[in-house]
Amino acid sequence: MSGYEEAKKRYAAAGIDTDAAIARLKTVPVSLHCWQGDDVGGFDSKDALSGGILTTGNYPGKATTPQQLMQDIDKAMSLCPGKKKLNLHASYAIFEPGEFADRDKLESKHFKKWAEYAKERKMGIDFNPTFFSHPMVKDGLTLSSPDEKVRRFWIDHGRACIRISQYFAEETGIPCVMNIWAGDGFKDVPADRLGPRMRYKEAFEEILSEPHDPALVKPCVESKVFGIGVESFTAGSSEFTLSFAASHPGCLPLMDNGHYHPQEFVSDKISALLCFFPELALHITRGVRWDSDHVVLFEDETREMAKEVVRNGALDRIYMALDFFDASINRISAWTVGFSSWQKALLNALCLPNAQLKKLQDEGRFTELMVMQEEAKMLPFAAVWERYCEEEGVPAGAEWLKEVKKYENDVLSKRG
Ligand SMILES: [Mn+2]
Numbered sequence: 483m484s485g486y487e488e489a490k491k492r493y494a495a496a497g498i499d500t501d502a503a504i505a506r507l508k509t510v511p512v513s514l515h516c517w518q519g520d521d522v523g524g525f526d527s528k529d530a531l532s533g534g535i536l537t538t539g540n541y542p543g544k545a546t547t548p549q550q551l552m553q554d555i556d557k558a559m560s561l562c563p564g565k566k567k568l569n570l571h572a573s574y575a576i577f578e579p580g581e582f583a584d585r586d587k588l589e590s591k592h593f594k595k596w597a598e599y600a601k602e603r604k605m606g607i608d609f610n611p612t613f614f615s616h617p618m619v620k621d622g623l624t625l626s627s628p629d630e631k632v633r634r635f636w637i638d639h640g641r642a643c644i645r646i647s648q649y650f651a652e653e654t655g656i657p658c659v660m661n662i663w664a665g666d667g668f669k670d671v672p673a674d675r676l677g678p679r680m681r682y683k684e685a686f687e688e689i690l691s692e693p694h695d696p697a698l699v700k701p702c703v704e705s706k707v708f709g710i711g712v713e714s715f716t717a718g719s720s721e722f723t724l725s726f727a728a729s730h731p732g733c734l735p736l737m738d739n740g741h742y743h744p745q746e747f748v749s750d751k752i753s754a755l756l757c758f759f760p761e762l763a764l765h766i767t768r769g770v771r772w773d774s775d776h777v778v779l780f781e782d783e784t785r786e787m788a789k790e791v792v793r794n795g796a797l798d799r800i801y802m803a804l805d806f807f808d809a810s811i812n813r814i815s816a817w818t819v820g821f822s823s824w825q826k827a828l829l830n831a832l833c834l835p836n837a838q839l840k841k842l843q844d845e846g847r848f849t850e851l852m853v854m855q856e857e858a859k860m861l862p863f864a865a866v867w868e869r870y871c872e873e874e875g876v877p878a879g880a881e882w883l884k885e886v887k888k889y890e891n892d893v894l895s896k897r898g
Pocket of ligand 1: 704765805
């Protein structure tokens with residue numbers, strides 16, 4: 483009997499159908515973010531990264547052209563099991579030689595190459611306006627700026643991104659999740675908090691007024707507790723974005739698990755939002771003491787978040803995307819570990835005796851609940867993961883690292 487057949491029997495004895503778990507996971511799209519590949523650099527601006535986010539590290543071989551980035555994404559995706567979507571930022575517009583359009587003037591033609599890339603791979607695309615790393619960010623503010631010219635520029639950028647999102651959805655035939663996050667805030671104690679937030683709210687409303695098909699474009703608003711250089715005030719706080727989404731039908735709340743105080747857990751927030759929102763979105767990351775955007779690992783909170791998605795029957799209600807960037811290690815490996823970790827977390831959640839555990843809780847049998855939850859951790863999950871990878875045609879175990887090393891030697895090390 484193979485390792486998987488043995489494992490399947492052990493799971494079956496606990497009431498779990500591992501074949502069904504694998505089959506289900508194959509249908510669940512997860513969005514891979516392009517920005518791990520070039521340290522959030524983008525192609526439209528030479529401005530340093532700003533907006534309260536920061537990459538650290540200088541590992542050689544990062545992508546500096548669209549062709550290189552596409553090649554690297556292909557490599558990473560070839561090593562990860564699961565159904566993929568591509569997550570793009572507006573700063574990744576691809577211009578013809580001599581062509582340029584500023585962010586407020588972006589058009590779908592500037593993303594035609596990405597649409598073709600995704601269509602060839604039968605993937606959907608998610609999209610993000612880029613409210614950072616640009617000279618029109620004034621005093622750390624974009625959509626909430628008191629300067630009408632600044633605010634107008636960024637509103638026009640947001641509206642352009644709605645049109646591009648609609649284009650992506652029409653081209654790929656798959657809905658496009660468009661996430662609005664801006665790091666607007668103040669380094670030190672402000673004198674007026676309401677003014678910026680009211681301007682921010684009205685700017686969001688203007689962006690969302692851009693005509694779009696709500697079945698194709700899914701606008702989201704992402705909150706954040708603080709960023710580097712804006713420690714005292716962030717316009718788009720959790721209360722702000724949740725209230726905005728709740729009061730604007732069609733707008734989804736997006737929770738990034740790096741964007742809360744270190745003792746707040748998104749795994750606990752998912753069910754709270756599921757009570758009120760038909761759909762919501764997640765950015766999956768790993769914050770170490772702050773929103774550090776470390777590579778996602780198969781660790782406790784990652785597993786707990788996936789459990790909440792799966793056992794609440796919300797795989798079709800929650801749009802899932804990775805969001806991290808580490809410039810200190812091989813970037814293909816960063817993508818592969820991060821994407822695979824979330825896949826492992828989802829598969830693990832699909833292979834838990836969720837109904838039985840819920841029953842123990844409802845019957846107040848908390849001793850057994852603790853014992854059974856601990857026992858479930860000892861089920862032979864590795865064999866199920868290996869079978870999933872095998873069926874998806876990707877290397878299981880650390881075999882994939884050999885391929886990354888070879889790619890580093892053959893491709894990355896030859897980049898200037
Ligand atoms: Mn995020």
